[in-house]
Amino acid sequence: MSAPVKKNDRVTVTVEDLTHDGNGVAKVDGYPLFIQGALPEETVEIHVLKTLKNYGFAKVVDIIQPSADRIEAPCIYFDQCGGCQLQHLSYEGQLKWKRKMVENVMKRLGKIDAPVYPVKGMENPWTYRNKAQIPFAQGEEAAIAGFYKTKSHTIVDMERCLIQTGEADAILGGLKRELTKLGIEPYHEMTHSGQLRHVVVRKGRATNEVMVVLVTKSRKLPQKEAAIDVIKRLVPNVASIVQNVNGEKTNVIFGDITITLWGKETIEDRIGDVRFEISARSFYQVNPEQTEVLYKQALDYAQLEGNERVIDAYCGIGSISLFLAQKAGFVMGVEIVPQAIEDAKRNAELNGFTNTYFEAGAAEDVIPRWYKEGKEADVLVVDPPRKGCDEALLNTIIEQKPKRVVYVSCNPATLARDLRILEDGGYKTQEIQPVDMFPHTTHCEAVAWLELAD
Helix, strand or coil: CCCCCCCCCEEEEECCEECCCCCEEEEECCEEEEEECCCCCCEEEEEEEEECCCCEEEEEEEEEECCCCECCCCCCCCCCECCCCCCCECHHHHHHHHHHHHHHHHHHHHCCCCCECCCECCCCCCCCECEEEEEEEECCCCEEEEEEECCCCCEEECCCCCCECHHHHHHHHHHHHHHHHHCCCECECCCCECCEEEEEEEECCCCCCEEEEEEECCCCCCCHHHHHHHHHHHCCCEEEEEEEECCCCCCCCCCCEEEEEEECCCEEEEECCEEEEECCCCCCCCCHHHHHHHHHHHHHHHCCCCCCEEEEECCCCCHHHHHHHCCCCEEEEEECCHHHHHHHHHHHHHCCCCCEEEEECCHHHHHHHHHHCCCCCCEEEECCCCCCCCHHHHHHHHHHCCCEEEEEECCHHHHHHHHHHHHHCCEEEEEEEEECCCCCCCCCEEEEEEEECC
């Protein structure tokens, strides 16, 4: 059957929901249309842009009945930049939608009937990102810097970003104007020429220390000392200026060579009472205020009394492990990235923890061996990437039967899938607590608490 609408049609629809991209969803005779700029419960006139066999795309022409939660997006770049998807939805509306989204995914994909609580949001949902990765390029008349348009590598030239720190804004707006004076040519992605590819700005929220990383195509950096002086002037609280060399034709930001140009090799931050050293390429949560909320929730669900043995799968640099170590008898972390394990060991030493052990390897291989060695866990914590847990790890959990599982997720869809597998294997999901780590985007983290059924 052909679609009930065709390209360039104008129709009036009522919006039912949002997609993971932040587009509104409406149906015409059961045919879904994904609508740029539309919000749930709105009646809008739309212009159909494209139709495929099972769905189509459209944009808003006129808002006939706006959502009660619609606001004017505060950022002047919102319609161009792909960084935020929900600035036109009030923050209260964002939190309501995210809870509903998690609830729907749990029921639809996982058939999970555990309660999903209201999302834990931020009092001030702005300037929360402690890491900015700013691409540079050569514009028609001068250097440009900003963030990419949605699903493209076209840079929106920007002066500031409302979810980044002031130090990132200083680099974003100021450094590009100094490049010509410094003789540093921005990188050309198509021709693989030029020098400056990205500037990465990292900040320790608790310490106010800032690191600026210049990602260049080669080690050669014209007027290096002058560049250092410019950065120090733009960011007076900078504690570390680093050069990273990436000579590959790739979209990956960092290369393998990192050189400290000025100041310290690392900066420091704290989440709760736990200290962390952050290097140029370290993984570290970008919203430390909400990270503390997330980790405290995981700690609450772990229900530690002081003598438990805990296993932290996908432990990364040990951030959750060290939070757990404050209350547990012993914590064992496993992570497949060797450098992350070295960071975890260093962070444990930095905080004086003697009740932790970290090992590099695949969790689905290492954890069964630990059990064979008699290193059983009372509580098992997982914090996997967006693709969710490896099936072999889920099978390992079901086979080894720790009495409690705490699942920290950055993707509700894979969380629902994995909870279904664990429930089929003998566990029961008690409750799910969403946490808003990324205000003004469609992303939502969640923590699930599971108990081994009697």
